[in-house]
Amino acid sequence: MKNLKRITGILLAVVMILSLCACSQVPKTATAQWSYKNDAREYAMGIYVYSLMTAYNQAYTILSEEQGEDFDKEASILSQESSFDEAGKSYVCRDWVLKEADYITRNLMAIDNMVEEFQVEIDPATEAAAYDQARKDWDLGPYYEEYRSYGYSAAPYKDLLEPMGISYESFYDATYLASVKQTAVFNRFYHKGGLKAVSEKEISEYFEENYSSYSYFTVNLYESTTDSTTNQTVNTPLPEAKIKEIKENLSLYSTMMRAGNATFEEVIGMYAAYAGLDYDPSASYVEDLDNSSLPKEVAEVVDTLKDEETKIVYLGSGDTTVAYYLYKKPVAKETKSYIANESNYDSLLQDMKNDEFNETLREYTDKVECEVNTQEVNKFTPELIESLI
Numbered sequence: 001m002k003n004l005k006r007i008t009g010i011l012l013a014v015v016m017i018l019s020l021c022a023c024s025q026v027p028k029t030a031t032a033q034w035s036y037k038n039d040a041r042e043y044a045m046g047i048y049v050y051s052l053m054t055a056y057n058q059a060y061t062i063l064s065e066e067q068g069e070d071f072d073k074e075a076s077i078l079s080q081e082s083s084f085d086e087a088g089k090s091y092v093c094r095d096w097v098l099k100e101a102d103y104i105t106r107n108l109m110a111i112d113n114m115v116e117e118f119q120v121e122i123d124p125a126t127e128a129a130a131y132d133q134a135r136k137d138w139d140l141g142p143y144y145e146e147y148r149s150y151g152y153s154a155a156p157y158k159d160l161l162e163p164m165g166i167s168y169e170s171f172y173d174a175t176y177l178a179s180v181k182q183t184a185v186f187n188r189f190y191h192k193g194g195l196k197a198v199s200e201k202e203i204s205e206y207f208e209e210n211y212s213s214y215s216y217f218t219v220n221l222y223e224s225t226t227d228s229t230t231n232q233t234v235n236t237p238l239p240e241a242k243i244k245e246i247k248e249n250l251s252l253y254s255t256m257m258r259a260g261n262a263t264f265e266e267v268i269g270m271y272a273a274y275a276g277l278d279y280d281p282s283a284s285y286v287e288d289l290d291n292s293s294l295p296k297e298v299a300e301v302v303d304t305l306k307d308e309e310t311k312i313v314y315l316g317s318g319d320t321t322v323a324y325y326l327y328k329k330p331v332a333k334e335t336k337s338y339i340a341n342e343s344n345y346d347s348l349l350q351d352m353k354n355d356e357f358n359e360t361l362r363e364y365t366d367k368v369e370c371e372v373n374t375q376e377v378n379k380f381t382p383e384l385i386e387s388l389i
Contacts, residue, residue: 033045033373033376034373035047035048035049035105035372035373035376035377036048036105036106036109036370036371036372036373037370037371037373038109038113038368038369038370038371040112040113040116041112043105043108043109043173044167044169044170044173045165045170045373045376045377045380046164046165046166046167046169046170046171046174047105047108047170047173047174048101048105048377048380049164049165049166049170049380050161050166050170050171050174050175051100051101051102051104051105051108051174052097052098052101052380052382052385053164053385054100054101054104055096055097055098055099055100055101055104056097056382056385056386056389058084058100059077059082059084059093059096059097059100060077062082062084062085063077063080063082063093066082076386077093077386078092078093078094078097078382078383078386079092079093079094080092080093081093082096084096084100093382094382094383097382097385098382102372103365106365106368106370107361107365108173108174108178109365109368109370110361110364110365110368111178111181111182111185111361112181113364113368114185114361114364115181115184115185118185118188118189118195119188120181120184120185120188121184122180122181122184123184126180126184127177127180130176130177130179130180131172131176131177133176134168134171134172134175134176134177135168135172137156137157138156138157138158138168138171138172139156139158140154140156141153141154141155141156141157142154142157157171163388164388182361185361186349186350186353186357187349189353189357189360190349190352190353190357191346191349196353198349198352198353200339202352203339203345203348203349203352204335204339206348206351206352207331207335207338207339207348208331208332208335210288210351211286211287211288211331211334211338212286212287212288212289212302212303212328212331213284213285213286213328213329213330213331213333213334214284214285214302214305214326214327214328214329215264215282215283215284215285215326215327215329216282216283216294216298216302216324216325216326216327217268217271217281217282217283217324217325218281218322218323218324218325219246219250219271219275219322219323219325220321220322220323221237221238221243221246221314221321221322221323222235222236222237222238222318222319222320222321223235223236223238224236235319235320236319237318237319237321243321246323247312247323249271249274250312250323250325251312253267253270253271253310253325254310254311254312254325257310257327258310264282264310264327267325268280268281268282271325284329286331286334286338288351289302289303295315297313297315298313298315298324298326301313301326302326302328305326305328306328307328307329307330307331308327308328308329308330309327309328310325310326310327310328311326312324312325312326313326
């Protein structure tokens with residue numbers, strides 16, 4: 001699921017490493033008091049603390065990216081100033097962190113309000129899966145299996161968050177469950193049968209205007225060997241005569257395709273036979289080229305190609321030169337099968353309506369009516385968060 005911005009930011013915040021020896025600094029009311037409440041429910045203090053951590057982490061990231069090599073990792077960021085990506089106004093970091101923490105907490109309340117107002121049904125299976133994943137990450141750490149397979153250990157979220165007074169329930173409410181709810185509200189608006197449902201015609205047109213279908217294969221104009229002493233890979237350019245031969249062959253394939261004397265599949269067969277390959281070296285994709293894994297220069301060329309057009313692009317030089325043999329396919333032929341896939345359909349909806357939905361969510365967040373437990377909330381300061389990182 002793409003770019004549900006506020007919740008994504010919350011999920012990313014948990015990667016911060018906290019100093020466990022500093023846990024005695026945390027006010028004892030962290031899990032015993034509510035932070036925000038309305039007529040429907042109270043929100044635990046741990047939820048607000050999590051929001052504060054998230055806001056601090058966002059500020060730290062923004063400042064470090066803005067300042068680059070000049071960023072001082074050891075210095076406090078709280079007195080520094082930035083727009084924090086909010087055009088037209090500059091904030092002292094401490095003030096922005098408090099403002100953003102308040103916004104994030106109200107954002108969670110807004111999601112709950114929208115679930116109630118629009119009678120959004122939360123799929124029990126989806127919620128159960130989210131709970132299980134959250135529990136696993138809480139107890140074992142994110143990507144536990146992947147880390148273990150490489151001989152590394154993951155940091156359990158509970159070791160990072162419990163010293164801050166953040167319970168599992170607060171962690172789950174503010175992250176995994178909030179994400180499930182937000183997705184459900186989005187689908188209530190835009191999915192099939194939704195309040196603002198996107199028609200099949202609209203989604204098909206969007207797909208054909210913004211996505212491309214293409215195939216390609218690559219040819220290295222160098223050979224790689226492994227140094228027996230250092231065990232490092234060493235690249236050596238192919239002889240000039242060999243490079244000339246490869247380029248002539250690729251050019252011939254392209255000429256044959258333009259003349260209608262060969263299909264891309266037949267070109268693959270010819271190249272495989274020439275190169276002595278016993279497998280298909282090509283790859284095919286249907287995607288938004290703005291988010292392609294292709295090198296930017298190659299993706300830009302694919303974008304300019306007409307349907308059924310082919311082109312050869314050379315990247316690099318000397319011992320890094322790679323030839324890309326590209327073939328653009330009519331994307332309209334992929335529409336029906338592509339949008340029939342549920343995951344693809346959901347992704348397209350996100351592409352189309354995410355900005356609109358985020359604006360709606362912002363409007364609901366801005367009009368949240370609630371009571372803030374100011375006396376207890378104020379015990380958790382940006383300075384406290386910074387001291388524990």
